[in-house]
Amino acid sequence: MNYIVFDLEWNQCPDGKEHELRDLPFEILEIGAIKLNSEKIETDRFHEYIRPTVYLRLHSKTQEIVHIDPETLESADFFPAVLERFRKWCGPDAHYCTWGSLDLLELQRNIRYHKLPGFFPFPLKFYDIQKIFSLTFEDGKSRRTLEHAVDMLHIKKNVPFHEALSDAYYTAAVMRFLPEDTLLSYYSIDYFRIPQRRNEEIYETFENYSKYVSKKFPSRTAVMKDRVVRSTTCYVCGKKAVKKIPWFTGGSKNYRCLSYCEEHGWLKGKIRIKKTEDDKSYFCVKTLKLISEERAQEIITRYKERTEKKRDL
Numbered sequence: 001m002n003y004i005v006f007d008l009e010w011n012q013c014p015d016g017k018e019h020e021l022r023d024l025p026f027e028i029l030e031i032g033a034i035k036l037n038s039e040k041i042e043t044d045r046f047h048e049y050i051r052p053t054v055y056l057r058l059h060s061k062t063q064e065i066v067h068i069d070p071e072t073l074e075s076a077d078f079f080p081a082v083l084e085r086f087r088k089w090c091g092p093d094a095h096y097c098t099w100g101s102l103d104l105l106e107l108q109r110n111i112r113y114h115k116l117p118g119f120f121p122f123p124l125k126f127y128d129i130q131k132i133f134s135l136t137f138e139d140g141k142s143r144r145t146l147e148h149a150v151d152m153l154h155i156k157k158n159v160p161f162h163e164a165l166s167d168a169y170y171t172a173a174v175m176r177f178l179p180e181d182t183l184l185s186y187y188s189i190d191y192f193r194i195p196q197r198r199n200e201e202i203y204e205t206f207e208n209y210s211k212y213v214s215k216k217f218p219s220r221t222a223v224m225k226d227r228v229v230r231s232t233t234c235y236v237c238g239k240k241a242v243k244k245i246p247w248f249t250g251g252s253k254n255y256r257c258l259s260y261c262e263e264h265g266w267l268k269g270k271i272r273i274k275k276t277e278d279d280k281s282y283f284c285v286k287t288l289k290l291i292s293e294e295r296a297q298e299i300i301t302r303y304k305e306r307t308e309k310k311r312d313l
Ligand SMILES: [Zn+2]
Pocket: 234, 235, 236, 237, 238, 239, 261, 262, 263, 264, 265
């Protein structure tokens, strides 16, 4: 097994958003990657520039952040050739690691745009080091810049940021500070490709919660009408937990519910409805989490207050 820690630099339409290609908002210009063995020791590096074919001038923002001169790009290979070398270099048993989830999204968009064969397994699990950094050192919700993490951990800043290879190098350096069990248990699931059918739906159980990714639906209402989406099965014993509070929306866009498993107690449910990458359909991510009696009572009280307020109106 290898960890592939990678980072991309990309360009966007220099003439403004209204002129961009819907299927390719960001064109990749550079791939940098560090290969680590299971002990997180560096064993190899990958670094290539890509000759653009869609946006031929650099957007002013790209110029500002990314330091690539146009001649370097002109003498580089086109995306399909570079990608093929990258794919071979990654090898079959790669665990992908990135700072945030954007790099995997844009890589897959570029692959699709060039009509190249699939690269990744389904479902695609990956390690979002930005998220796991937050879970380890901060509140789990904040999302910091790579440089913030590097400063906090006193990692030596001997190469510039916003170059694909050095950002991959720093991401790998941050990764070494993350406890092995946290890293391995908090993997993310990529939502670029979502389940097309019921039998492709994703079920993952983590240490203290479970996650379900539904197939796609034509509307938000259709998502919430679905029996499988609404079900609350205890992720410890696999038995149906009885609903004590039905799915409801609070102030946020999320749905919540509360169920009770005879054996394992209170189960808090949350459904986030998301738009698919093409903006045409909807799917949902449902998480179920066992919570304490105290926490459950809080939720029940809040729910009662809400429904009483509604009745008074
Ligand atoms: Zn149970």
